[in-house]
Amino acid sequence: IAFAHLLPNFVECWWDALILDVLICNGLGIWVGLQICKRLEMREYKWVSIKDIHSTSGKLKRAVLQFTPGSWTHVRWLDPTCTYMRFFALCQLVIFWQVSELNTFFLKHIFEMPPSHPIVALRLILIGVIVAPSVRQYYSYTTDTQCKRVGTQCWVYGAIMVTEAILCIKNGKELFERTQAVNIIIWFLLQLMLSIMCVYGFVLWHKYIQYNQG
Structure with missing residues (x-):
């Protein structure tokens, strides 16, 4: 809503934004991801060499399992004993991700690329590949007391995010001249x-x- 006066595709009715975007796309995606993580956490991993498997079906199954995780680490961004620094670090991550999503829409609009353009798809794939290790490094830095600095991949992703934002501001001067500062501040x-x-x-x-379980 805050950027609807700058980006035409942000002008949508309330039910489209609430039902399709928030509940179905984001909400359902988060729920499915959490369910997958729970199943992977409960799974018992037993890896056997394919040479030790004698049946053909067993060898095929083992070959497919080669592309699944070797182990699964329990991810807990927050817990009752976490410090306020971890709390604000997670809030910072949410804001950074919002900026990355805004970069996607502004880049398409400023450089006049339709959603079907191959550069748009390649960028999303590249960002998706870069984000995975970046978030993992950020998680280690946030939760591990022995980790004293953010990983290199996380810095690379941050540099990409800032560079994209600078490109949008530099090449979209006419667009940002119409910015309603009050809306942006409120957003x-x-x-x-x-x-x-x-x-x-x-x-x-x-x-x-935890209180109920205890």
């Missing part, structure tokens, strides 16, 4: 407030679950 404050509320809510929920 930023809402993003900050909602991020803090969501993260803090998850901390309280985790405490509640």
Whole structure:
């Protein structure tokens, strides 16, 4: 909504934004991802050399399993004993991801590339590949007390995000001259407030679950 006056494709009705974007695309995607993570966490990993398998079906199954994780690490961004630094680090991650998503729309609009353009698809694939190790390194830096610095891949992703934002600002001067600063400030404050509320809510929920289990 805050950028609807700059990007025409952001002008949509409330049910499109709420139902399709928030509940179905984002909400359903998050739920499916959480279910997959739970199944992978509960799974028992037993790796056997393909030479030790005698049946053809067993060899084929082992070949397919070669492309699955060798092990699975329990990921817990927040826990009841986490510090406020981890809390704000997670809020920072949410804001960075929002900026990355905005870069996608502004780059398409400023450089006049349709969604079907191969560069758009290649960029999304490249960002997806880069994000995986970057978030992992950021997670290690946030949760591991022995990790004193952010990993190289995380810095690379941050540099890409900032560079894309600079390109948008530099090449979209005419577009950003029409910026309604009040809307942007309100959007930023809402993003900050909602991020803090969501993260803090998850901390309280985790405490509640642990209290009931204890």
